[in-house]
Amino acid sequence: PVASVLEIGGVKIVKDDVVRDDPTNNVPDTIFSKLGVQLHRRAQHPIGILKNAIYNYFDVNYSGKFDKFDDLCPIVSVKQNFDDVLVPEDHVSRSYNDTYYIDPETVLRCHTSAHQAELLTEGHTHFLVTGDVYRRDSIDSTHYPVFHQMEGVRVFSPAECEASGMDATSYAAGDLKKCLEGLARHLFGAVEMRWVDSYFPFTNPSFELEIYFQEKWLEVLGCGVMEQEILKRTGKINNVAWAFGLGLERLAMVLFEIPDIRLFWSTDERFTSQFSQGQLGVKFKPFSKFPPCYKDMSFWINDSFTENNLCEVVRGIAGDLVEEVRLIDNFTNKKGMTSHCYRIAYRSMERSLTDEEINQLQGNVREVAQSKLNVVLR
């Protein structure tokens, strides 16, 4: 059962204000039910254990200078989430296809960067913000519409930069990379990692750190030197700063060898009992691998079709029983009609599914795809 009123960080949230039948609102019940869960505040959960280990690194290396926030409300204004961090008006991340909107001015934050400006304005110069973030996305083992980030910001005084003898931006960039490499060593010991140049509207230069995991390079954080404009607007004209945003699930998957991102939400004791407070080194032991079951589905799409919308339909019906939704065929006929074939992988982390159950799910998915997305099944 989903609570109808909850409170997060002193903010009262009424379910009917968040989940309602209104075209300017695209938050489904499945997402609402994640508000207030705050996996990052559970000391025995991998996400909470990781948060505390990162806190520990900062406490030790910066003698407690970083202020910590982990209870800021995930419902924020479009201004906080986008405008304040200089996300351009036409940026894709602002679209209803990528972000959960409660109304045209209010969103579920899609990153913890949404809190940068307010905390800078309040005068904080060293801070960490941990929280649940929300993104409409495709479905696979490393993507889930709710995940957790930790934001870090450090503002330098003009004197600190001058003392380095370098230009302020290079100094901040060097310090940032040193800080995050140190963090990676603190968490992982030896691990294969690489820096990749990147782009974010709020930093310049920008970088990403990738870690090698399950035969792939996995992006675990974005960072960079904060755009001067953000500092200027918060009243800091003579400072430089760095910022980073860590994906806690991605890091935890590597650290604890957790193979699928859905497991973080499992309440199965065979998952939860494997972790304990303060224990970073534990490797997750799968409690047995149940086989996936694949179902294909082909349909003619229309102009408004998006993969994210399909994924939300599938997630709405199958919940965490869906492991992956993958486009396996895509063609356009002579009449200009486009057909997509998706392969849906169903798999429970906890038990084996029956044929009957899967057929039922797939039947529902077909029906709802047809009625809600107006696609034409083939």
Ligand code: PHE
């Ligand atoms: N907000 C960015 C993201 O979610 C990460 C980031 C944070 C990048 C801070 C640079 C600086 O992808």
